[in-house]
Amino acid sequence: MAEKLKLELVTPYKKVLSEEVDEISATGKLGEFGVLPGHAPFLSSLKIGEFCYKQDGVLHSMAVSWGYFEVEDDKATVLVQTAERADEIDLERAKAALGRAEDMLKKLDPEDKQFKIYEAALDRAIIRMQVAGKAVRK
Amino acid sequence: MPSLKSIKKRIGSVKNTRQITKAMKMVSAAKLRRAQENVVAARPYAIKMSEVLGRLSGNVPSDCSPLIQRREDSNKALLVVVSSDRGLCGGFNANLCKAADRFVKERKDDFSEIKIMALGKKGNDFMKRRHGVWKSHANILSTLNYQTAALIAQEIIDGYLEEEYDEVHIVYNEFLSVMSQEVTFAQLLPVTPPASENEEVEPREYIYEPDQAELLAELLPKHIEVQIFKTLLETVAGDHGARMTAMDSASKNASEMIGKLTLIYNRARQAAITKELMEIISGAESVKG
Numbered sequence: 325m326a327e328k329l330k331l332e333l334v335t336p337y338k339k340v341l342s343e344e345v346d347e348i349s350a351t352g353k354l355g356e357f358g359v360l361p362g363h364a365p366f367l368s369s370l371k372i373g374e375f376c377y378k379q380d381g382v383l384h385s386m387a388v389s390w391g392y393f394e395v396e397d398d399k400a401t402v403l404v405q406t407a408e409r410a411d412e413i414d415l416e417r418a419k420a421a422l423g424r425a426e427d428m429l430k431k432l433d434p435e436d437k438q439f440k441i442y443e444a445a446l447d448r449a450i451i452r453m454q455v456a457g458k459a460v461r462k
Numbered sequence: 463m464p465s466l467k468s469i470k471k472r473i474g475s476v477k478n479t480r481q482i483t484k485a486m487k488m489v490s491a492a493k494l495r496r497a498q499e500n501v502v503a504a505r506p507y508a509i510k511m512s513e514v515l516g517r518l519s520g521n522v523p524s525d526c527s528p529l530i531q532r533r534e535d536s537n538k539a540l541l542v543v544v545s546s547d548r549g550l551c552g553g554f555n556a557n558l559c560k561a562a563d564r565f566v567k568e569r570k571d572d573f574s575e576i577k578i579m580a581l582g583k584k585g586n587d588f589m590k591r592r593h594g595v596w597k598s599h600a601n602i603l604s605t606l607n608y609q610t611a612a613l614i615a616q617e618i619i620d621g622y623l624e625e626e627y628d629e630v631h632i633v634y635n636e637f638l639s640v641m642s643q644e645v646t647f648a649q650l651l652p653v654t655p656p657a658s659e660n661e662e663v664e665p666r667e668y669i670y671e672p673d674q675a676e677l678l679a680e681l682l683p684k685h686i687e688v689q690i691f692k693t694l695l696e697t698v699a700g701d702h703g704a705r706m707t708a709m710d711s712a713s714k715n716a717s718e719m720i721g722k723l724t725l726i727y728n729r730a731r732q733a734a735i736t737k738e739l740m741e742i743i744s745g746a747e748s749v750k751g
Contacts, residue, residue, distance in 0.1 A: 334510060336608045336691055338503040354671050367514070368671040369680050392681070394514060396668075403510055405608065 327361035329395070331377055333386075333402040340407050347378040348400055350393055365396045370404065372447040374455055385410055387455040389448055413456040422449035466734065469727045473720055480716035486550070487709035490702045494640065497699035501637055504695055508688050515653075515685055517668075518678045527679040528623060529686075530653050536628035537574040540596070540621065541565060542650070544634035544693050545585030546701035547603055552708035554635060554643060554701060555584035561645040562633050566593055577627055581614065582697065603698050611691035618690075619683055622651050634693040635700040641707055643700040650689060653682055 329348060333341035349358040351373030359366070369392040376385045391404030425446040432439045519530065543562045545555045562585070566576050577596040580586035586598040597617070602610050618630060630651035635643040670677055 334507045336504050336507045336688065337500070339506050352671055357671075364669055366669040366671070367518075367677065369677055390684075392514070392677070401510055403507060403514075 327398060329359065329361050329363075329398050329400050331400045331402070333375075333404065333407055335404055335407055343377075343379060345377040345379045345400075346381075348376070350375045350388075350402075352393070359395055359400065361398050363395050363398075367394045368392060370402075372444065373451055375402070375404075375407070385455050385458055387413060387448070387451045389444075408452065408455075410455045410458055413452050415453065415456045418449045418452040418456065421445060422453065425449060464726075464730075466727065466730055469723060469730065473723045473727065476716050476719050476723065480713050480720070483709045483712040483716060487706055487713060490706040490709065494699065494702035494706055497695070497702050498637075498640075501692075501695045501699050504692060508692050511681075511685055511688050515678075515681060518674060518681065519653075527675070527682055529619065529651060529682040530678070532652050533628045538577070538627040539569070539573045539575070539629045539631060540577045540579060540618070540627040542579045542581065542618070542630065542632040543585040543589060544632065544697050545580070545582035545588075546697055547583040547601055548701075548705075549584060550708065551701055551705035554704035554708075555582075555588075558633065558635055558645050559585060559588040561647075562589065563592055565631070565633065565647065573629075575627075579618070581694070603694065603701070606694055606698060608687075608691055611694055612687045615683065615687040615690045618650065619686060632689070632693060634697055635704075637696040637700045637703065640703040643704060648689075650686060653685060 328344040328346060331341060331343050331345045331348060332339065347358065347360055349356060351371050352368040353371055354368075356373075357368065370388060370390065372389045373387075374385055375388045376383055378384075387406075387408045387410075388402075388404040389406045391402060394401045425442045428442040429439065429446060432442065541562060543558065545558050549555065562578075566578075569576065576593070578589050578593055580589050580595045580598040580600075582603060583600040586595055586600055589595050590598075599610075599614060602614075621627060622630060629649065631647060632650050633645065633647050636646040638644055
């Protein structure tokens with residue numbers, strides 16, 4: 325298809341991406357979804373997960389945390405709290421964070437308020453490592 | 463007539479002061495640029511957020527989230543005062559504190575109680591003396607990040623849900639330009655959805671995932687976070703801007719003073735020389751005579 329999607333990805337710190345892409349896939353709250361040009365208006369919240377887009381046949385992937393995704397008239401807007409490209413991720417730090425989160429989770433009671441925070445940290449670390457792993461393989 | 467030595471000392475001390483104010487101005491100018499960039503960078507996020515919020519809240523019953531629902535008997539309020547941590551920045555904090563003080567006095571009749579949350583040290587110090595502070599966060603501005611804003615937002619929301627207060631207002635210095643900051647009031651909670659501009663044009667059929675109400679409920683706390691983050695960023699930028707202008711005029715005043723003092727010093731020196739000459743001449747005359 326000749327048509328393209330206009331993708332804009334913003335975080336509170338900066339506008340990360342503003343590009344023409346062919347295909348987007350992301351992890352929504354209810355599961356993974358993919359978007360191609362010509363998609364119906366769609367709004368979904370995103371989970372901590374992987375965010376991929378295809379541009380000129382190359383698949384780029386990023387680790388994102390909470391946010392939401394909107395597409396309308398082939399214009400996709402993504403608002404996320406953090407977004408890191410695969411090559412920006414510090415694998416050592418992610419591993420350390422994973423270890424920390426795991427330790428804390430073992431100690432804490434699932435009822436504890438902190439439990440959720442560390443659970444999220446665990447998710448973030450896992451996703452970061454996943455995405456970073458892909459960059460290495462390329 | 464002050465002695466020559468004392469004038470010289472004054473000139474030296476004013477010069478020192480000028481050096482300090484000049485340095486502070488330079489530092490603020492450098493930091494201001496960074497802060498300004500941050501404000502601009504955060505803007506798209508905030509704008510997009512309120513766009514989506516406006517679209518979502520358009521056709522949703524108001525009872526889907528407690529954060530949007532207006533409480534009928536609202537009698538306790540929270541005022542969030544966002545000031546900076548350090549002084550020497552002109553009327554930046556003073557104006558803000560005065561406005562907050564006025565707000566509390568004027569709205570005393572509307573609410574049975576007005577609690578105060580102070581962000582930043584100056585506002586905390588001022589409000590503590592006048593009205594007492596419920597909660598305060600100081601020294602968050604120098605290392606500001608989104609997480610800090612999120613934590614504060616969470617604290618505000620928690621208090622709101624536990625019915626510690628029924629309305630939340632925020633007062634901060636809006637960053638208009640380097641030279642001008644304006645004290646601004648805004649209502650944080652309950653959220654008044656931003657009116658979407660072109661809602662009449664065509665109400666589009668959206669696919670929502672999960673459903674609209676759930677999305678909205680998830681979005682609202684984030685909206686508060688963004689608002690807090692934005693006001694904090696603007697305060698940082700405004701603080702540096704105000705300090706820069708204040709220090710600039712302080713340096714100018716110091717230069718002016720140095721000029722005046724130098725003039726006095728030179729006159730005094732001249733007078734002393736003349737006096738000495740007269741003494742010598744008259745002494746010589748008397749010896750001759």
